[in-house]
Amino acid sequence: xxxxxxxxxxxxxxxxxxxxxxxxxxxxxxxxxxxxxxxxxxxxxxxxxxxxxxxxxxxxxxxxxxxxxxxxxxxxxxxxxxxxxxxxxxxxxxxxxxxxxxxxxxxxxxxxxxxxxxxxxxxxxxxxxxxxxxxxxxxxxxxxxxxxxxxxxxxxxxxxxxxxxxxxxxxxxxxxxxx
Amino acid sequence: xxxxxxxxxxxxxxxxxxxxxxxxxxxxxxxxxxxxxxxxxxxxxxxxxxxxxxxxxxxxxxxxxxxxxxxxxxxxxxxxxxxxxxxxxxxxxxxxxxxx
Numbered sequence: 001x002x003x004x005x006x007x008x009x010x011x012x013x014x015x016x017x018x019x020x021x022x023x024x025x026x027x028x029x030x031x032x033x034x035x036x037x038x039x040x041x042x043x044x045x046x047x048x049x050x051x052x053x054x055x056x057x058x059x060x061x062x063x064x065x066x067x068x069x070x071x072x073x074x075x076x077x078x079x080x081x082x083x084x085x086x087x088x089x090x091x092x093x094x095x096x097x098x099x100x101x102x103x104x105x106x107x108x109x110x111x112x113x114x115x116x117x118x119x120x121x122x123x124x125x126x127x128x129x130x131x132x133x134x135x136x137x138x139x140x141x142x143x144x145x146x147x148x149x150x151x152x153x154x155x156x157x158x159x160x161x162x163x164x165x166x167x168x169x170x171x172x173x174x175x176x177x178x179x
Numbered sequence: 180x181x182x183x184x185x186x187x188x189x190x191x192x193x194x195x196x197x198x199x200x201x202x203x204x205x206x207x208x209x210x211x212x213x214x215x216x217x218x219x220x221x222x223x224x225x226x227x228x229x230x231x232x233x234x235x236x237x238x239x240x241x242x243x244x245x246x247x248x249x250x251x252x253x254x255x256x257x258x259x260x261x262x263x264x265x266x267x268x269x270x271x272x273x274x275x276x277x278x279x
Contacts, residue, residue, distance in 0.1 A: 165228075
């Protein structure tokens with residue numbers, strides 16, 4: 001591989017590291033390289049195990065390996081869910097909200113908030129902090145990466161609808177309201 | 180005259196079949212949505228709702244083909260269709276009351 005090709009591979013890799021979840025057209029637009037060249041470098045990086053990709057509807061999204069350790073795919077699944085995204089955004093914007101704050105602002109049942117919060121904690125995306133009798137939530141990972149992932153990777157209409165159906169059943173579950 | 184008579188005879192059949200087909204398609208869309216919701220969330224109660232949507236589609240299918248193909252006694256198909264309706268309601272009930 002010559003120097004120019006090598007530097008292009010590094011440019012593509014850096015772009016994916018800075019903007020995880022980006023897709024081919026976005027990379028083309030940002031780096032001003034031809035589609036064929038980018039595809040070549042993407043294949044090379046995937047073969048080298050430096051990036052991974054995930055197809056979602058029309059686009060294939062690219063991620064740097066090791067950004068979210070082993071649970072990358074689970075995180076992507078979570079980001080496919082409208083409510084989980086809203087909760088994550090809410091935790092970003094309103095520093096250390098309680099479950100009641102989240103339920104009131106997003107306007108979903110406390111059972112549903114509780115269920116989503118548990119999953120976000122399990123994946124290591126948010127952290128639970130005890131504050132007297134309250135439980136508050138804060139972002140655990142690098143917020144820059146999560147925001148970038150959320151910007152580049154969003155649910156399609158089918159996933160949004162299926163998420164709303166799941167929300168309906170979640171809200172039918174009786175669960176103790178948590179602070 | 181003959182054409183308009185023919186149209187009057189055919190139209191109700193066409194509309195009814197079209198609506199039935201639409202209901203079956205819609206039930207299948209809801210079934211597929213439930214399966215996606217289950218795969219994303221792993222909430223088991225959604226599977227009961229998925230089964231109810233699938234059964235609803237099957238019930239409509241059995242009900243509509245019964246008019247064209249006589250594969251069972253009319254009374255028996257009537258009982259089967261009613262049992263299916265009952266099963267659909269039971270599945271929705273279980274989906275609501277079941278813990279996750």
